[in-house]
Amino acid sequence: MKTGRYRKYKALGFVEALIAIAVAGIASIVLMSIAINTISQVVRNEIENNLTEKAVEGASMAKKIAANNNESETGLFPQIDGNEGNCYAFTGDNNNPEFQMSGSDFQIACRYDAGEREQCLSYKTQDQSIFRVMCILPDSVPSSGLVVGKIVTGLADCDGTSDKGKCKINDYEYFLGVKVEQKN
Numbered sequence: 001m002k003t004g005r006y007r008k009y010k011a012l013g014f015v016e017a018l019i020a021i022a023v024a025g026i027a028s029i030v031l032m033s034i035a036i037n038t039i040s041q042v043v044r045n046e047i048e049n050n051l052t053e054k055a056v057e058g059a060s061m062a063k064k065i066a067a068n069n070n071e072s073e074t075g076l077f078p079q080i081d082g083n084e085g086n087c088y089a090f091t092g093d094n095n096n097p098e099f100q101m102s103g104s105d106f107q108i109a110c111r112y113d114a115g116e117r118e119q120c121l122s123y124k125t126q127d128q129s130i131f132r133v134m135c136i137l138p139d140s141v142p143s144s145g146l147v148v149g150k151i152v153t154g155l156a157d158c159d160g161t162s163d164k165g166k167c168k169i170n171d172y173e174y175f176l177g178v179k180v181e182q183k184n
Helices: 002-071
Strands: 087-091 108-110 130-136 146-155 172-179
Touching (some): 002 146
Antiparallel strands (some): 087 108
């Protein structure tokens, strides 16, 4: 009779051990999913921070070009009138920026708001993973020389067809206003 009780007790201990293993497994799965979500958010924050930094840097470049334009005899900034909606790419470095030109004309990079994001992708910053363009908005006032623009930055290797991973991060838009003397 003692033998039967002992076997019952052993079987009960085995079941308790299986339950403990299952609970530990479930807890580890929950902790791993929390860790994965945290790491994903950290990566997302880092990318968004980089996009913001490149946009602010682009605004600074546009302001330098406008200041140089106002001191120069030749036009270094695209005409406002007729270019609303056009986006322009930067060349040069942060200390000596310019807008990309084709001969003596400013080269239109893309029309971001008109759905031409894919055309903007080839105008990358120095690190080659982010594109950056400056768009002239319709709110600009040609008569006073006020350019209302936005710097658009985004991931250059996300062409809009993927909605997974880092490609779920939206492009960043940084708005600015600069006073530009219109030159002919």
